[in-house]
Amino acid sequence: xxxxxxxxxxxxxxxxxxxxxxxxxxxxxxxxxxxxxxxxxxxxxxxxxxxxxxxxxxxxxxxxxxxxxxxxxxxxxxxxxxxxxxxxxxxxxxxxxxxxxxxxxxxx
Amino acid sequence: xxxxxxxxxxxxxxxxxxxxxxxxxxxxxxxxxxxxxxxxxxxxxxxxxxxxxxxxxxxxxxxxxxxxxxxxxxxxxxxxxxxxxxxxxxxxxxxxxxxxxxxxxxxxxxxxxxxxxxxxxxxxxxxxxxxxxxxxxxxxxxxxxxxxxxxxxxxxxxxxxxxxxxxxxxxxxxxxxxxxxxxxxxxxxxxxxxxxxxxxxxxxxxxxxxxxxxxxxxxxxxxxxxxxxxxxxxxxxxxxxxxxxxxxxxxxxxxxxxxxxxxxxxxxxxxxxxxxxxxxxxxxxxxxxxxxxxxxxxxxxxxxxxxxxxxxxxxxxxxxxxxxxxxxxxxxxxxxxxxxxxxxxxxxxxxxxxxxxxxxxxxxxxxxxxxxxxxxxxxxxxxxxxxxxxxxxxxxxxxxxxxxx
Numbered sequence: 001x002x003x004x005x006x007x008x009x010x011x012x013x014x015x016x017x018x019x020x021x022x023x024x025x026x027x028x029x030x031x032x033x034x035x036x037x038x039x040x041x042x043x044x045x046x047x048x049x050x051x052x053x054x055x056x057x058x059x060x061x062x063x064x065x066x067x068x069x070x071x072x073x074x075x076x077x078x079x080x081x082x083x084x085x086x087x088x089x090x091x092x093x094x095x096x097x098x099x100x101x102x103x104x105x106x107x108x
Numbered sequence: 109x110x111x112x113x114x115x116x117x118x119x120x121x122x123x124x125x126x127x128x129x130x131x132x133x134x135x136x137x138x139x140x141x142x143x144x145x146x147x148x149x150x151x152x153x154x155x156x157x158x159x160x161x162x163x164x165x166x167x168x169x170x171x172x173x174x175x176x177x178x179x180x181x182x183x184x185x186x187x188x189x190x191x192x193x194x195x196x197x198x199x200x201x202x203x204x205x206x207x208x209x210x211x212x213x214x215x216x217x218x219x220x221x222x223x224x225x226x227x228x229x230x231x232x233x234x235x236x237x238x239x240x241x242x243x244x245x246x247x248x249x250x251x252x253x254x255x256x257x258x259x260x261x262x263x264x265x266x267x268x269x270x271x272x273x274x275x276x277x278x279x280x281x282x283x284x285x286x287x288x289x290x291x292x293x294x295x296x297x298x299x300x301x302x303x304x305x306x307x308x309x310x311x312x313x314x315x316x317x318x319x320x321x322x323x324x325x326x327x328x329x330x331x332x333x334x335x336x337x338x339x340x341x342x343x344x345x346x347x348x349x350x351x352x353x354x355x356x357x358x359x360x361x362x363x364x365x366x367x368x369x370x371x372x373x374x375x376x377x378x379x380x381x382x383x384x385x386x387x388x389x390x391x392x393x394x395x396x397x398x399x400x401x402x403x404x405x406x407x408x409x410x411x412x413x414x415x416x417x418x419x420x421x422x423x424x425x426x427x428x429x430x431x432x433x434x435x436x437x438x439x440x441x442x443x444x445x446x447x448x449x450x451x452x453x454x455x456x457x458x459x460x461x462x463x464x465x466x467x468x469x470x471x472x473x474x475x476x477x478x479x480x481x482x483x484x485x486x487x488x489x490x491x492x493x494x495x496x497x498x499x500x501x502x503x504x505x506x507x508x509x510x511x512x513x
Contacts, residue, residue, distance in 0.1 A: 031246035032152040032169070036145030039188065066250075072322060072343065073237045073247040090237025094190075095206075 001045055003038065003056035011065060014053065019083040021106045022053030023098075026069075026076045028060050033092050034075040040095050041077070052106055079105045111185070114140045115415050116408070117203055117213035119191050120353075122149025123397045124387025125219035126175040127404030128411075133182025135412045140213070141179070142205065144190040148172030149221045150350075150388065151397055155245055155271075160397050171397065191220075196360045196380045199418070214418055215411035218357060218370065218378070218385045219404065222350035227259070231317030232346070239323025239343050244268035247343075251276045254342040257326050259314050261285065265347035266292040266300045272345065273305040280307045280339065282314055282328060309339075317344055352389040365391060376407035381474040382414055417472065426493035430463040433499075433512075434488040436481045438469050444485035447503065451487065454508045462489075462512065 006014065006024065014020055025041055027034040038056070045054040059066040059074055069078060069085070077093065079086045079101060086105040089097060116132045118125045121143030132139035146152060146169075154168030163171060176186075189209065195202040196216065203211045224242050226232060232240055241247040248271055256276040258269040261283040269279050281300075283290065287310045290297045300306050309328060315336060316327040325340040352368040363379040364370050370385035372378055378385050386403035388395050425432050435451060437444035448466060455462050469476045469484055479488050479495070487499040499511050 028246065031243065033243060033246060070322065072239045072250045073241045076237045
């Protein structure tokens, strides 16, 4: 299943108002590394249904979001819990790294 | 879960693997490509390819989509998975993946390509995504108006460096060699020297990436003087060459060179029977899409022949109702040709109690190895695939007859 894309408004609502435990991948269409990491998240998503939200931000469409977190590259996966930024993973991460990070920062 | 037994399994879906798949599929081999991530491999990272015949100009990922579509049209199966271990010791090769699948195949083509080499210097991993980058297409825009350092001087370093100048204020290239010497092609080198945003630091390498939360600079070491200097910057792009992605296969006993590249002969055969290596992960001179494709075609045709031999051998020898005389000969060896004629004659005179199967050791080394045959002519007597004895070589018909009775 594909990831739900967020824009500046929905980002605000889901991360800060609802305080969902979630991860957000910052990505761009022309990035080949992103094309490898996004499917990894798409496959993991069902395992975490109702526990962890999986979202997608296109850095070209929403430049201000990547600037807000002073990101210097894609893909990066940012982890949020209780309305607060917790941690991030950069580059070509694999399934295990994502699972470990979720366990560490979102489910501990 | 799909099928787990195939004729041909190809590990890696870059141009070498996809071409092998096209040939395998067309030869009606049950063919599976196991590929981690998006099909296309490293070619996907190339914005523009201008030297693939028939395509004046195309992006790497578009070209790979065409390769994939072509393979699909011949019924090739694809699995997005990662091979974690292999066992090539038996005739049936076993391949285990990260998703827990265990596949078997008669022949395997290793086409897993290569990956960017890391320098493993302090700060490199910690600041990835915070200024340390490996892909200009992906990340150059984040450095709008900033100072960027590029490490390396190959085609990729110089071409990507020039792309970054579209966004950055200044790009400083750190080069190992003496002034004026770059590893890239001449045309790109000349264009880089003319680019006013490009600067070069010669005879140098990087020792450390500096910065707390984001990259703030790099420590440059001059290899001639041994002196270190710091250069402030907001971004560092590493293009320091590639290493073959063959680590998962090391345990299989396949021959590799010191750096992990697999040596093969003209037929793309490795030192393991039924296992071939193609594209960037083999020892070779030119690593381009067109040469990778050529490798893939060769390996698939050789693999097809190998599988055909296996099948033929299985029906004509191992499952034969009659006892089999497996005659190992060499077409260049007269003695073994004469012996071959004599053996057939003798068998006929005894009203053919045996089926004679001739094996040319020049082309079927694997069979010679399997039966541990070192000299020609040699004859192994098989009953339903089991060896019951070996004949003593003799050019006297009566002596031969006696052994066959």
